[in-house]
Amino acid sequence: MARALAGLDPGSAPVTQLHVDPSHLVPEVLTPPISKSDAQRALVLAHLTGSWPLPVLQEEPEHYLPADVRVLRRGIEALRLPPGTVRDVDCADGGAPFRILVTQSAVTPGAHVRLTGTPRLGERPHGPLFESLREALGPSGLVLTEGHPWPVEIRAPTATGKPVFRVPGAQSSQYASSLLLGCAALYLRERRPWSVEIIGELTSAGYLELTVSWLRRFGFTVLERDGRFEVTDYRAPERPPAMPGDWSSLGYLLLISWRTGGSVERADLSSAHPDQALVQLVERAGLKAIPGPQNTLRMTGTAQDGLVASGKECPDLLPTLAALACVLPRPSTLSDVGILRLKESDRLEGIRTLVDAFGGKTVLDGETLTIHPPTSHPPRFSMDSKGDHRQAMVAATLSVVSGVPLTLTGPECVEKSFPGFWRQLERTGVRLTS
Ligand SMILES: O=C(O)C1=C[C@@H](OP(=O)(O)O)[C@@H](O)[C@H](O)C1
Ligand SMILES: C=C(OP(=O)(O)O)C(=O)O
Secondary structure, eight states: OTTTTTSSSSSSOOOOOEEEOOOSSOOEOOOOOOOOHOOOOHHHHHHTOOOOSOOHHHHGGGGGSOOHHHHHHHHHHHHHHHHOOOOEEEOTTTTHHHHHHHHHHTTTTTTTEEEEEOOHHHSSSOOOHHHHHHHGGGGTTEEEOOOSSSSEEEEEOOSSSEEEEEEEEEOOOOHHHHHHHHHHHHHHOOOOOOOEEESOOOSSSSHHHHHHHHHHTTTTEEEEEEEEEEEEEEOOSSSOOHHHOHHHHHHHHHHHHHSSSSSSSSSOOOOHHHOGGHHHHGGGGGGOOOOOOTEEEEEEOOOOOOOEETTTOGGGGHHHHHHHHTTTSSSSEEGGGGGGGGGGSOOHHHHHHHHHTOOEEEEEEEEEEEEEOOOOOOEEEEEEOOOOOOHHHHHHHHHHHHTTTTTEEEEGGGTTOOOTHHHHHHTOEEEEEO
């Protein structure tokens, strides 16, 4: 067992190919990691409000912290160095950590920060965030320059001007989330309200709501009105907020538990994470999540119909739902799928490749993708993660829910959000060989 996982445990040498054999499943209780989206927000707010290091993260085993959480923590630690130090931060593949650190760098008085990342992160869109920061803080002296694409270099001003950021919302909610966390920093520094105005439509709105909910849990007052989010007050809370399990990771584990008869833990149904939508979305297909004691959940039911979901509401769940769609008796419809092109890989293409590899068909009509499941399962299938953690975990999930063996290229990228994923899979009886 230890040998099979030698290349897959965090920090060990990468394996190029992994064979996933789901023919000996056992019912187990599976555990997701902490949510990277929640932890990133909590880390910034702990830094700003004087509760550094964030106690709840100290309790998590270091190797099982999502890599993006470690990126953000490194970035904040760099921002906490004395003024005058040039701070270099490698953001690796982390969209949210990078975008959050851009704003936090710009609002740390006198900071000089150089951010770098992977070529893919460099290709993803960031311009509207940079423009918004330049518009609000440029007149006070902010300098934000872009390499080709790295480094992104930021020299923060020591003063500020009009307390408002304006940013378009159609490409990513992370611009607005990052700026709103910037508003919290500026509120504490200047004790005057700061706001973010969203221009046009907002995609992934649930993630901005997640940011608002973390600000409130840390004691900030946030007013929301007509696309405008304003930080107007701060009072330290009585006790530090708890850290929930990750609903994106619970998506894979719940589907796996449906097949194995096991359950998942850390499934907090009062979490504000958008991917909790899985629980409602699978009902249309005939599946039901049944709560048990202490935040456990199991999935039961017989597949009867296809799924309907939108990339505007839960973009990270769409690959997981696409895997489920491959084993449902009727077609599924995913709308607003354009945003999937802007993630760690082109996930729209990734979903289509997965369905195709499994013998199904996809039809793209504008921004709507219909998934037609295969009439019979293939004997085995292959998939390349293209370095995208969700594509890797989704392929493995499909292997388990269908019982069809998988050969996966590039399995180690799961580290970004779920470093213990392969260990969890192995606990369900899945045999992993490289
Ligand atoms: O704010 C966040 O933590 C996230 C927001 C979403 O991105 P977009 O707002 O760019 O869709 C999501 O896809 C990403 O995984 C995490
Ligand atoms: C898109 C994702 O993350 P990020 O944008 O933070 O890289 C993700 O984790 O699916």
